[in-house]
Amino acid sequence: MVKRGLAVFLFAAWLASALPAQAQAPSKHAGGHGRGRPAASLAIGAAFAPSGELWIVGLDAEQRLVVQTSADDGKRWSPPRPLDTHGDTPAADAEARPKIAFHPQGRFVVVTYTQPLGRPYTGTIRMLRSDDGGRTFSAPFTVHRDRQTITHRFDAVAFDAKGTLHTLWVDKRDAEASLAGGRSDYRGAAIYRNESTDGGLTFGRDLKLSDHSCECCRIALAPSPDGGLVALWRHVYAPNQRDHAFAPVDTTSVDRDPVRATFDRWALDACPHHGPALAAARGGGYHAVWFGERDGVAAVRYARLSAAGRPQGEPIALPDSAAEHADVLSAGPRVAVVWRSFDGQGTRWRAWLSQDGGLNFALRELGRTDGENDHPRLVRRNQEVFTLWRTTKGVQVERLFP
Amino acid sequence: MNACFRSLAAALAAGAALGCEAAPLQVEAFDAQAWQALQASARKATAVVFTATDCAYCPAVLQRLADEIRQRKLDAELVAVVMDVAPGQDDARLLDDPHHRDVDRLLAFSGQGVALRHAVNPAWRGVTPYVVFLAKGAAPKWVTGPPSPQAVNQWAAAAR
Numbered sequence: 001m002v003k004r005g006l007a008v009f010l011f012a013a014w015l016a017s018a019l020p021a022q023a024q025a026p027s028k029h030a031g032g033h034g035r036g037r038p039a040a041s042l043a044i045g046a047a048f049a050p051s052g053e054l055w056i057v058g059l060d061a062e063q064r065l066v067v068q069t070s071a072d073d074g075k076r077w078s079p080p081r082p083l084d085t086h087g088d089t090p091a092a093d094a095e096a097r098p099k100i101a102f103h104p105q106g107r108f109v110v111v112t113y114t115q116p117l118g119r120p121y122t123g124t125i126r127m128l129r130s131d132d133g134g135r136t137f138s139a140p141f142t143v144h145r146d147r148q149t150i151t152h153r154f155d156a157v158a159f160d161a162k163g164t165l166h167t168l169w170v171d172k173r174d175a176e177a178s179l180a181g182g183r184s185d186y187r188g189a190a191i192y193r194n195e196s197t198d199g200g201l202t203f204g205r206d207l208k209l210s211d212h213s214c215e216c217c218r219i220a221l222a223p224s225p226d227g228g229l230v231a232l233w234r235h236v237y238a239p240n241q242r243d244h245a246f247a248p249v250d251t252t253s254v255d256r257d258p259v260r261a262t263f264d265r266w267a268l269d270a271c272p273h274h275g276p277a278l279a280a281a282r283g284g285g286y287h288a289v290w291f292g293e294r295d296g297v298a299a300v301r302y303a304r305l306s307a308a309g310r311p312q313g314e315p316i317a318l319p320d321s322a323a324e325h326a327d328v329l330s331a332g333p334r335v336a337v338v339w340r341s342f343d344g345q346g347t348r349w350r351a352w353l354s355q356d357g358g359l360n361f362a363l364r365e366l367g368r369t370d371g372e373n374d375h376p377r378l379v380r381r382n383q384e385v386f387t388l389w390r391t392t393k394g395v396q397v398e399r400l401f402p
Numbered sequence: 403m404n405a406c407f408r409s410l411a412a413a414l415a416a417g418a419a420l421g422c423e424a425a426p427l428q429v430e431a432f433d434a435q436a437w438q439a440l441q442a443s444a445r446k447a448t449a450v451v452f453t454a455t456d457c458a459y460c461p462a463v464l465q466r467l468a469d470e471i472r473q474r475k476l477d478a479e480l481v482a483v484v485m486d487v488a489p490g491q492d493d494a495r496l497l498d499d500p501h502h503r504d505v506d507r508l509l510a511f512s513g514q515g516v517a518l519r520h521a522v523n524p525a526w527r528g529v530t531p532y533v534v535f536l537a538k539g540a541a542p543k544w545v546t547g548p549p550s551p552q553a554v555n556q557w558a559a560a561a562r
Contacts, residue, residue, distance in 0.1 A: 093486050094515075096456075120499050121456055153456060189458075215458045270529050270547035271457045291527070298527050324516075324527065342516040344524065372514045 042374040042390045043097035048381040050106035057100045057111050059092045074397025083137050088115045095218040101157045108199025109134040112157045123153040125169045129200035143167050145206050150176050156219040161227035165196040166249050168219050187212040188236035210258045212236045218275030232278040242266045244276050244290055246309025259309035264292035277328045287335055289326040300326045325375035331383045333357045334401045338376040338387045346370045349389045366398050425503040429493040431512035432483050437521050444536045447478040447561030452532040454486045461501035463531040463548050468504035478561035484510040
């Protein structure tokens with residue numbers, strides 16, 4: 001029995017090693033039970049240009065990176081305009097979405113995405129830039145200096161009020177270095193970032209914002225009162241509590257631990273795939289929404305954070321036990337929270353709206369679909385707040401405020 | 403020499419080297435009917451691990467369950483279901499992933515992810531790894547994250 005097994009192994013090993021590595025991969029068209037259709041990559045990024053035009057970026061049905069614009073707040077869209085990714089295949093699923101950001105004066109526009117690499121769990125953050133208001137875009141380039149084939153994923157990008165471009169991402173260089181050094185106790189990944197003061201033409205060095213982030217959740221950014229940015233991300237607190245951490249996106253963060261913004265104490269050695277959202281609040285502080293399990297109850301919760309990122313009062317669960325992937329945005333005293341939830345038959349697009357800075361909220365039904373759909377997004381133009389939702393039927397836009 | 407033959411050769415080599423069943427040769431669709439079919443067709447104890455390509459915790463769970471099956475000589479099947487890549491989208495990469503080589507079947511979500519998750523368990527919120535232990539005549543047991551030794555022992559008892 002053993003000899004026969006050894007003979008089979010030796011023959012098969014010879015057979016396999018005689019072929020080029022890539023030739024061993026089965027054909028995409030190999031038979032199988034019930035071939036599935038390609039995934040609908042519906043994840044989009046959206047932003048208003050300083051001109052007031054609404055832009056979205058995502059993948060089309062042919063998996064091309066495209067931008068579209070609307071001059072009437074989403075009633076009509078321009079034809080999709082493909083951007084040349086030079087062979088990249090951007091991630092556009094769930095929390096990994098292409099993003100678009102405008103310089104405050106509108107000259108510079110950047111599009112970012114995560115490009116998965118050949119090894120599992122690896123990726124690189126890519127960017128296309130425009131210095132003519134989005135009429136033309138550069139070829140994609142890698143944003144970070146670290147070029148190892150490791151995790152650089154879940155990019156977040158924004159210009160601050162002064163026009164500095166900030167790019168943040170989840171990075172595993174420290175976890176990998178720890179492993180290479182014979183240690184296996186590094187928790188999670190890290191948040192790295194860099195800055196560009198010329199609209200993405202050149203970048204400063206990679207800077208670490210924090211160790212021990214979650215490996216698989218998006219990073220939230222919001223403007224701070226001083227014209228900069230703050231970030232909120234899912235963190236792995238010792239030994240394995242997946243709460244959220246808050247930090248300014250500036251050089252003052254280098255030698256400081258991030259502030260713990262949530263205390264769900266969700267102990268979990270797993271990936272939630274569910275990052276937070278953050279918005280500046282009138283009068284200081286922030287509005288935050290996040291998903292977590294607290295005292296055994298899984299929910300998306302809302303809370304106010306102080307200007308330093310500390311929780312203010314008890315968090316409130318959204319009025320929907322199936323809520324997921326919520327976004328939050330504010331304009332003056334008005335606060336909007338949007339999310340989706342599946343009720344067993346279809347997915348609902350819902351909003352929770354406050355006129356008094358988050359003291360009281362009212363539920364509003366926005367839409368429903370039986371098909372695949374993206375996470376809802378919020379965008380703001382001055383004091384106007386809109387929400388977008390991409391389904392297989394297109395991108396819907398609803399005005400929430402005023 | 404066709405692709406199927408080459409894959410078979412590679413799988414045979416890997417399987418024989420590890421002393422386990424051959425690696426999956428194809429990515430099957432996990433669609434709206436798949437979960438019921440998987441439960442109904444499970445002739446032996448089955449561990450289903452829902453995973454994702456960016457789930458850093460999933461490989462260890464797959465490896466551990468494969469080791470348990472091998473070391474305890476269980477009459478059991480290990481199934482991986484990838485949630486963020488559809489069948490036909492990147493099969494070669496999924497099949498080449500070393501973390502999938504010890505599984506008996508490899509499936510991938512085909513269709514609306516949130517509906518598929520709901521079909522498996524309405525309480526599941528998409529966290530991975532998500533493990534479902536199936537055993538003939540017993541209710542499914544769902545585990546979020548790495549299963550405890552006790553959960554594995556209970557399932558293994560049904561697989562002897």
